Amino acid sequence: MSTPVAIICGGGGFPLAVAEAARRAGREVFLVGLHGAADPDIAVYPHMWLKLGEFGKLFRSLAERSVKELSIVGSLTRPDFSDLRLDFGGVRRLPDIARILRGGDDHALRGVVRFFEDEGYTVVGAHDLAPSLLLGEGPITMREPDAAAREDIALGFALGDALSAFDTGQSVVVANRRVVAVEAAEGTDAMVERVAQLRATGKLRLKGRCGVLVKAPKRGQDLRVDLPAIGPRTVAAAAAAQLDGIALAAHGVLVLQRDDIAAEADRLGLFVAGVTRPAAGA
Amino acid sequence: MSTPVAIICGGGGFPLAVAEAARRAGREVFLVGLHGAADPDIAVYPHMWLKLGEFGKLFRSLAERSVKELSIVGSLTRPDFSDLRLDFGGVRRLPDIARILRGGDDHALRGVVRFFEDEGYTVVGAHDLAPSLLLGEGPITMREPDAAAREDIALGFALGDALSAFDTGQSVVVANRRVVAVEAAEGTDAMVERVAQLRATGKLRLKGRCGVLVKAPKRGQDLRVDLPAIGPRTVAAAAAAQLDGIALAAHGVLVLQRDDIAAEADRLGLFVAGVTRPAAGA
Numbered sequence: 001m002s003t004p005v006a007i008i009c010g011g012g013g014f015p016l017a018v019a020e021a022a023r024r025a026g027r028e029v030f031l032v033g034l035h036g037a038a039d040p041d042i043a044v045y046p047h048m049w050l051k052l053g054e055f056g057k058l059f060r061s062l063a064e065r066s067v068k069e070l071s072i073v074g075s076l077t078r079p080d081f082s083d084l085r086l087d088f089g090g091v092r093r094l095p096d097i098a099r100i101l102r103g104g105d106d107h108a109l110r111g112v113v114r115f116f117e118d119e120g121y122t123v124v125g126a127h128d129l130a131p132s133l134l135l136g137e138g139p140i141t142m143r144e145p146d147a148a149a150r151e152d153i154a155l156g157f158a159l160g161d162a163l164s165a166f167d168t169g170q171s172v173v174v175a176n177r178r179v180v181a182v183e184a185a186e187g188t189d190a191m192v193e194r195v196a197q198l199r200a201t202g203k204l205r206l207k208g209r210c211g212v213l214v215k216a217p218k219r220g221q222d223l224r225v226d227l228p229a230i231g232p233r234t235v236a237a238a239a240a241a242q243l244d245g246i247a248l249a250a251h252g253v254l255v256l257q258r259d260d261i262a263a264e265a266d267r268l269g270l271f272v273a274g275v276t277r278p279a280a281g282a
Numbered sequence: 283m284s285t286p287v288a289i290i291c292g293g294g295g296f297p298l299a300v301a302e303a304a305r306r307a308g309r310e311v312f313l314v315g316l317h318g319a320a321d322p323d324i325a326v327y328p329h330m331w332l333k334l335g336e337f338g339k340l341f342r343s344l345a346e347r348s349v350k351e352l353s354i355v356g357s358l359t360r361p362d363f364s365d366l367r368l369d370f371g372g373v374r375r376l377p378d379i380a381r382i383l384r385g386g387d388d389h390a391l392r393g394v395v396r397f398f399e400d401e402g403y404t405v406v407g408a409h410d411l412a413p414s415l416l417l418g419e420g421p422i423t424m425r426e427p428d429a430a431a432r433e434d435i436a437l438g439f440a441l442g443d444a445l446s447a448f449d450t451g452q453s454v455v456v457a458n459r460r461v462v463a464v465e466a467a468e469g470t471d472a473m474v475e476r477v478a479q480l481r482a483t484g485k486l487r488l489k490g491r492c493g494v495l496v497k498a499p500k501r502g503q504d505l506r507v508d509l510p511a512i513g514p515r516t517v518a519a520a521a522a523a524q525l526d527g528i529a530l531a532a533h534g535v536l537v538l539q540r541d542d543i544a545a546e547a548d549r550l551g552l553f554v555a556g557v558t559r560p561a562a563g564a
Binding site (some may be wrong): 071153158159162163165166167168169172173178179180183184185186187190194195197198203237 | 335344435440441444445447448449451454455460461462463464465466467468472476477480485486
């Protein structure tokens with residue numbers, strides 16, 4: 001293909017990782033950096049900067065480059081109306097934007113996908129552009145989950161299933177078959193950091209290295225939006241919380257800097273593994 | 283009745299509140315303070331102090347007073363084997379104690395109830411001794427939940443139902459029909475304080491006073507153990523998080539210092555209300 005795919009870049013390291021993997025796979029990329037969120041290093045690729053709400057400018061730029069396909073990658077603090085810098089193209093689309101800004105995360109993100117589709121774009125997932133970033137089945141570390149960890153992982157997956165309908169977080173921490181933390185608005189890393197604090201202050205009493213961070217996409221989730229991901233900070237947080245390891249739903253979670261993560265987890269004695277979830281309702 | 287009921291006292295203000303309410307209702311009480319947890323003020327009642335594990339001493343003291351009934355009230359950090367100071371009566375019961383210390387909170391607490399029942403005691407709930415502390419239906423504040431708050435409350439109850447099987451926390455915060463925090467090992471007040479932090483740091487963007495703390499016992503929970511409760515700190519935390527109010531499952535949650543809570547919530551502009559949950563599975 002000769003026309004580029006646009007990558008709309010939020011915060012964190014994923015947009016650049018996805019751009020790099022897409023290029024390695026032979027795709028041309030055009031990066032659209034969201035002002036105040038995206039890494040300035042996106043400038044090493046063909047790119048533009050955009051304030052939230054400048055939809056006129058965005059669609060003109062994409063049309064100039066014959067872009068028909070786009071992907072939305074990276075973190076974005078849930079915006080507020082006051083964050084919007086609407087250009088004429090934005091004002092014209094205000095009713096759609098208002099609709100998107102209401103409801104849960106998942107609802108909002110599905111709205112963004114629909115918004116771009118209604119404009120005639122094909123929205124692809126980061127895992128489509130960069131399948132090498134998706135973790136498969138099995139450990140990437142020297143250690144792998146033992147029998148006790150597998151029980152915690154099964155409980156974590158079951159809890160995730162029960163929460164799927166509620167459009168909340170994508171991860172939990174289970175230790176000794178007990179749910180000790182559930183993610184919602186704080187995000188995965190902050191949740192794991194809470195477990196470290198609870199252990200340090202004695203509010204949560206666990207012996208030695210124990211417990212698993214379990215992360216999986218919600219059931220029925222559109223993986224083109226909000227594909228779950230972990231990065232190096234997740235491993236550092238899990239080690240600080242003295243967890244035994246990290247279990248990720250196989251083929252459902254992006255892993256950034258996989259080699260670094262595996263090396264760091266090995267150094268800290270953690271496992272990081274893709275684990276196949278039981279079928280829904282099983 | 284002339285024989286006293288024993289109240290095994292963990293931390294916080296509930297043991298004394300329950301003792302006072304039980305006395306007002308005409309019951310004699312005998313307080314058993316857990317060393318390092320219970321309020322020293324339990325000394326105004328007939329009482330004894332106990333280290334965790336001194337079961338021989340406990341059962342002798344209860345027998346001397348012809349106590350046949352007991353209640354377990356107040357918070358207790360999940361103990362560890364190393365916290366136990368086993369006397370001979372404790373050592374004799376070690377297999378039971380070991381069984382209790384494994385598994386989730388609910389599992390452990392059910393184990394404690396069974397342990398005392400096996401010793402021939404009747405275990406009663408704090409709500410049996412002090413029914414006046416249970417919140418009924420309706421607001422105790424000037425404000426009551428509006429239509430938006432009622433939607434958040436319904437979502438919170440539904441999420442609580444979905445989590446009931448998992449023996450985790452008993453409360454959630456829902457704002458604008460979005461689940462923003464789920465309680466597990468951190469406890470209710472710490473969870474609400476997290477919402478305040480997420481709002482202060484901009485990680486959670488909500489306009490003005492909004493969101494509801496929803497608290498309810500797990501479905502099928504034995505209310506003799508771990509009856510959900512709120513106290514003045516909960517109201518302070520909810521106000522700091524700029525929540526709209528606190529909704530408690532009617533007839534399922536203890537409210538400590540109800541008059542103070544109502545006055546403080548009124549001053550801060552919050553509602554505090556008992557709300558009837560839909561029947562399970564409805």
